[in-house]
Amino acid sequence: MSESDLRPDRGARVSVRITRVGHGQTLYILSLSDHYQGLFTHWKDPHSVYCPDDGTCYWRKCQEEQIWKGYTPVLFWNTSTANWLPTVLEISEKLELDLRGKWKRGQEWVLTRAQELDRKKKPVRGRLAVVQRPSENLPEEFDILPVLSAVFRVAHVKLGKQNPLPMPQTMLPFESAAPKALRPDDQAPASPEVLQKLRETLVGGFKLPNDPKNGRKP
Numbered sequence: 001m002s003e004s005d006l007r008p009d010r011g012a013r014v015s016v017r018i019t020r021v022g023h024g025q026t027l028y029i030l031s032l033s034d035h036y037q038g039l040f041t042h043w044k045d046p047h048s049v050y051c052p053d054d055g056t057c058y059w060r061k062c063q064e065e066q067i068w069k070g071y072t073p074v075l076f077w078n079t080s081t082a083n084w085l086p087t088v089l090e091i092s093e094k095l096e097l098d099l100r101g102k103w104k105r106g107q108e109w110v111l112t113r114a115q116e117l118d119r120k121k122k123p124v125r126g127r128l129a130v131v132q133r134p135s136e137n138l139p140e141e142f143d144i145l146p147v148l149s150a151v152f153r154v155a156h157v158k159l160g161k162q163n164p165l166p167m168p169q170t171m172l173p174f175e176s177a178a179p180k181a182l183r184p185d186d187q188a189p190a191s192p193e194v195l196q197k198l199r200e201t202l203v204g205g206f207k208l209p210n211d212p213k214n215g216r217k218p
């Protein structure tokens with residue numbers, strides 16, 4: 001009896017595809033490579049087409065309309081079969097900013113994408129959940145080129161393009177007084193006691209129309 005005969009159905013071989021995180025989805029992944037690699041695409045509704053980015057691209061506004069995408073071999077947790085399945089993760093320009101400088105083989109990441117409730121596309125966000133899983137018997141990284149060639153229907157897909165998005169600049173907030181326009185008297189709001197005193201002063205100083213002091217006769 002061979003080893004494959006002993007495997008349950010859920011251990012059957014699976015074809016490797018590209019996985020994207022859809023709106024409202026969460027994906028748990030395990031990285032198999034120390035790297036991800038990128039290429040340029042163009043959006044030709046309803047799917048992306050490969051851009052060779054070498055002067056031979058047929059796209060009319062090639063340079064202005066390039067969309068970067070990254071790819072890397074990973075395992076994703078399949079809840080229905082309760083095991084890790086191989087797939088090629090597609091990394092968007094925004095998601096790459098979360099992975100940049102951190103991505104290594106053997107890491108566990110949680111990728112999430114908010115629901116699209118207001119017709120605005122929501123970006124995929126990545127959070128590093130486990131910096132380094134015990135390497136145990138983590139499968140070897142596999143070649144992603146055959147999968148990309150099949151998806152883009154191009155015999156020779158070239159990788160190695162960098163995400164053009166720069167890292168967002170981050171700075172600390174400045175702790176100081178609120179804008180002058182929001183505090184006209186430059187004072188703290190009056191306490192209830194102060195307000196009461198103010199009311200008494202106003203009532204006491206109010207002159208009635210028939211008050212003799214007004215110089216009028218009743």
Ligand SMILES: [Zn+2]
Nearest residue numbers: 051057059062
């Ligand atoms: Zn192009």
